[in-house]
Amino acid sequence: MSTDRQAEPAAAEEPAAEASPADADQNRPDKARAAEPEAEPDGSGTAEPAGAEDGSVALHGEAGDGGPGAEPPVSGRGGVGEGPAGPEAEAGPETAPAAADDPAGSEAEADAAQSAEPAAEAQAAPALSEAQAELAAQKIERERIARRKAEREAPVEAGAKLSGKAADLLAAVRAVESGTKPSAVYFDEAPAAPRRPAPAPAAPRPATPAAVAAPAPSADTVEGVRAVLARGGAPEALAAPAAAALGEDAAGQLTENPWRLLSLAAVRPAQADGFARALLGPGAGPGDERRTTVLVGWLLAQAGLKGHTALEAPVLEKALAQYGVPDPAEALEQAIAEGSVLVFHEPLGPPAGEDAEGAEDAAQPVRLLVGLEGAAMAEESLADGLARLAAGAFDAPGDWERAAGSAPSPSAAELIRAVAGHGLVTHTGGEAARAEPAALAAAARELGLRVCVAAHAPGGGPDPVTVTGLLSGAEGPGRDADGQFALDLLVVLDAPQLDVETAAALVESVPDGARLVLSGDPGVLGSAGAGRVFADVLAARTCPQLVSRTPDPGPLGELVSGIGIGELNQVDAPGKEVVIVPVKDAGEAVHRAVQLVAESVPRAFGIPAESVQVITPGHGGSAGTRALNAALKERLNPGPGRFGGFDAGDRVVHVPSAGRALAARVVSADAEGLHLDRAGARIVVPKELVESQVRHGWAVTAHQAVGTRWPAVVVVLPGDAAQALSRDWVYTAFGRGERHLSVVHGVDQALPHAVAEVPAKPRTTRLTGLLTALATAGTQQPE
Structure with missing residues (x-):
């Protein structure tokens, strides 16, 4: 494998040129620059893999001290939009x-x-x-x-x-x-x-x-x-x-x-x-x-x-104090008394001083949480629905066992057996493990069950059904007379992308007597909305949990699997599956990314440019999605932007709502709006929504890329984005490529530091406690 340190297109006969770690050190980037405006919260960071001379990939980097910036939110007179200088x-x-x-x-x-x-x-x-x-x-x-x-x-x-x-x-x-x-x-x-x-x-x-x-x-x-x-x-x-x-x-x-x-x-x-x-x-x-x-x-x-469904009372009081509230405790009590927020008592363990026999008057240690009604209702409704499904009892007749016996892998057989006797099952694994829910769905259909497999993004599963389309009724089996899904088994892929509100609506629609399987990779970035549904269900341990033993294959699979456990390993890449391209600054990063997409990857691997996806931490900055998309458009589909900044043939991302980033291509435009082709389906974005919902899509963020894979991926890690890197971001971005990954790196030690020491951001939620309490109450009910 080689590492290309030159920017000239003529040097790009292969995706990269050979370089040793010493060469990478000669290309250390500048320290992080001043904060750029309009960076996206899914990150702004920098990571650097460095090449190894023996055909393997060594990854390392240097932390920068910069970070993403933001635009002032509003401009106007009389104080609105004229906030004071400062953070x-x-x-x-x-x-x-x-x-x-x-x-x-x-x-x-x-x-x-x-x-x-x-x-x-x-x-x-x-x-x-x-x-x-x-x-x-x-x-x-x-x-x-x-x-x-x-x-x-x-x-x-x-x-x-x-x-x-x-x-x-x-x-x-x-x-x-x-x-x-x-x-x-x-x-x-x-x-x-x-x-x-x-x-x-x-x-x-x-x-x-x-x-x-x-x-x-x-x-x-x-x-x-x-x-x-x-x-x-x-x-x-x-x-x-x-x-x-x-x-x-x-x-x-x-x-x-x-x-x-x-x-x-x-x-x-x-x-x-x-x-x-x-x-x-x-x-x-x-x-x-x-x-x-x-x-x-x-x-x-x-x-x-930021993903929380509630905040601890002391945390909220300190936030109020920093906004100048003279008596935060009184302000919080007033809000609770008026019913504008709800307060919850979450037990933290057994009563203090409780002996073996138990003590009725022992003090119960609790955590005081405060939340809004909408999230609280969704989280409790979700807990009720999951407990209802988990309580379902099923016999496991011989035909299920025969289906397990003919499963394509031992992990798939275990999943089939677990689903045979339980109403709620979780399944975890990487990209290769997605074949196991597919095998389950096929076996269940052969047994005469009505089955639906739903994924986060189009094309993410064996059936062309998305979670959003299933809930809206635009896709999937539809609903019965009671408003429930007309199915016997629902398999939800990409379960980490479920927020509490979407998950509550989904689970409430699963009828009694049906089975639900939540499947996903716990290492990827979490949901756009509040909650950590999949992680909370796993932590509650109130249903069978199947862990796939099917590893992701090849150098890419080995690299990403190591990242998932906090290790940035050196991997052999004899077929140039992983290529490192060190750069000195953001301008060079943009140039090299365009060169890789337009020339090097298509030439070396026969992958067309339209099948190469660029991923970068943020939207703003000199190497964010805006800068990259401008350069890529100029190279791949130049034009005047006659349709509100877009031309026919432009790759775009359509964002109809938070958490949904759908790849599409511009077809045309008229008085009705912008016409897009989205995986063969024609949609029209009204002209008044084009500016807010459509962006060029040659380059996207890792959050936008989650749930989708491409034949080749170019991850751009500019030097001013080191602070945004985390293990789950790197895991997600590096895992989007099926055949090839190029990493355009701009920092040294930031990458291994992020993988080893920067886990996913914690979220304050109540679902694990609610599920545990419901399971405990169920076991204590008299027969």
Whole structure:
């Protein structure tokens, strides 16, 4: 294998030229540059494999000290868009919960933005998106779930002043907090604690996967909001999205409580504070109950963008303090009492001092969690549904055993046997292990069962069914008279991509007596939305768990498998399956990536350029997706961009909603919108949504690439992106290639450091505890 250190296209007879680790050291990149705007939260980082002279691949790198930056969210007058200089003025959604000591705070990714930044811009569009139309079909199901949840006793009563255990727990939390609280800054300043810049804010996910878009606000409503915004010095462009977010009484709500402007994804607390000051005058102080109540909800919403379904009370209080709230504990208690948020008590273990016989009066150690109603309802509904399926008992007749006996591998046989006798089964493994659920599906069909296999992305499974299409009814078996899926076995691939809301809608639709298999690779990047469903189900250990013993083949499989356990191994690549291309700066990285896609890989492997995918950590910067796509378009499909920046033949990514990045190609455009070919299906993106939902797609982020593989992949790791690298990012990006992986590296030790020492960002969730409690309660029921 060789490592190409020259940028001249003439030198690219092979994907790379031979180089030793010493050669790579001669090509050490510059230290990270100043933060570039518009970097995506799925990362901005740098990694560097270095070549070895013996035909093997040695990977190493040097950490940089830079990181991704972000654009100011809004511009306007009177404080909105004119936040103070400082971290928050340049920060996106990641900043908020990071204000506290939450380990997932300042470093947590806003995973909703993995759908690419087009989703962040979609909020201002007056027309319904494709995703909203798809999700509308789920309305009846979610209403049924809501009614069911309403009938259950709430874990903690909200809507009245706290008393009893809840009040005692809040008091205990405040009592055990050590040290003084952070000094309160003036309420419209940025939090004092420095944190890394974050990307431009992404649009929040809908309250539930089945949320139906509200009708477009009337012209009178928009005009009323515009007048209020003008009085507060806010941009008129916010009128339509504010009216859509707050409803027909939006103008009245903003007049009564100007901080409701935080309902818009692009608005930060500093801008809302300025708007409130302009409307309310000096009375708009940092401790105003209207402000603190909205701020609590906003912080939890931002936490949801980073994958949390709840936050610990002390974490939330510290975040409030850093936004200048004078008494965070009181503010949190007020929000709980008003019912705007819910509080949950999660046991942390057996009662303190409990002896072998048990002690009824022993103190139960608990963790106090606070969350929003939508995520709480979805998480509890999901736990109920999973417990219902897990409790199903099935006989394992001989025909299942015969099917297992003829399975193509021992792991597939184990999976068939487990599914024969259980209603809920988990299955983990790499790319090669995807053949095992396929074998299960084939065996079940031969036994006469109605089977559906759903994947995260189109083409990700043996059947052309996506999870989103299944839920909307556009794909799959459809629903029976009771609104349940008409099937006996549902196999969900790419299970790590399920957020709690999507998973709840999915599980609630699986009928009693049916089986559910959740299958996926635990090493890949997590879901765009809140929750860590697959990891929580695995941690609960309340159902059979099958671990595939089928390894991913070849040098690529060996490399990626090592990354999954935190080891960046040297692998033999005699067929140039893995190639390292060291570069000195971002400009050279772009040049070499274009050369690899357009010349080297097609020449060396016979893989056409349209089957080579470029993956990079972020959208912004000198070697982000924007820069790479501009260079790749100029080389592969030059044109004037006559269709709103696009030309026929352009490779694009269509992002109809957060977490869904769908590869497509531009066909044409007319007054109706932009016509795309997506895996043979023709779709039309309305012209008013093109700017927010469509981006060029020769280069994508790892979050956008998850669930899809290409014959060849070029991973570009520029020098200003080292801090964004993590084990799951590298594992995901390097695992997208089927036959070939080229790594255009710009840093040295950042890569092995990330693989060995930077695991996936933690998420605060409740699902594991809920599943464990339901399983325990089920075993204790009298017969």
